[in-house]
Amino acid sequence: MTNTALITGASSGIGLELAKIHASKGGNLILVARSESKLNNLKTELENQYGIQVTVIALDLSQPSSAQELFEQTEARSLQVDTLINNAGFGGHGKFHERSLVHEQAMMQVNMVTLTNLTHLYLKGMVERKQGKILNVSSTASFMPGPLQAVYYATKSYVTSFSQAVAEEVKDNGVTVTALCPGTVATGFVEAGNLEGVDAWKNAKTPSSVAECGYNGMEKGELVAFNEPSLKFMLNWIIPFLPRKLVLKISRQAMEKSTK
Secondary structure (H helix, E strand, O other): OOOOEEEEOOOOHHHHHHHHHHHHOOOOEEEEEOOHHHHHHHHHHHHHHHOOOEEEEEOOOOOOOHHHHHHHHHHHOOOOOOEEEEOOOOOOOOOHHHOOHHHHHHHHHHHHHHHHHHHHHHHHHHHHHOOEEEEEEOOHHHHOOOOOOHHHHHHHHHHHHHHHHHHHHHOOOOEEEEEEOOOOEOOOHHHHOOOOOEHHHHHOEOHHHHHHHHHHHHHHOOOEEOOOHHHHHHHHHOHHHOOHHHHHHHHHHHHOEOOO
16 A cells, blocks of 8 residues: 655755655655745656655645645545654744744744644544554754744744654554654754854754654654754753753853854
8 A cells, every 4th residue: 555645844854855755665745835836846856756646735834724724635635644744844043022923923833733733633544544654843952941942942842742642642543653853954944044153053964864864763653763862862861950040051052143
């Protein structure tokens, strides 16, 4: 049976690389993002290279109705989603009180609410079929508060917590849920989030390496997939035992922009 994966934020970065991995394994795809032209280019490339079927759905996932609209479109086309990859998300830099509230609300909608809605809508069918996989792209940011990225870090904390809780609920139903928690990744996230000059991105990993880590973790049914063992050790065995004020200081320093 063909494994059809729905991937949000599939037009670039980690989402694009996840689409390539899934296609290379012979799986069909439902690609979702705002840019229809980019999705159609990717559709042509993957169909020609791998002989699979790719469906393109252009949507703005910051709209409250987007998840329901996406679900209705796949249902109308009789597309069964065997693998759901919630990859779409974005961040932003600056002090919370100085940032646009509209921007923060859109971030919460994409990173948390739409992700939750899509998981709910497609999980029911997976549980009924007793088969399915969900990969929610989170971040190592989910393990601590994030001064200068307060809302982004908080949304990712939600994603990691939510993913693990749902994974426990459905573990006896043949369905797995994995949270991918990478460190910094060299994608358009930096420019879109006004993060140029932040030293943490000097050693950013490639989207393809992060996507491979996440896809493999999902295939194994891991609860949390880390792409960097050193970060996994630090977040699990060092950060939890440090004083909170020190953690906040370290976290803020990591997000400060270089003055050089």
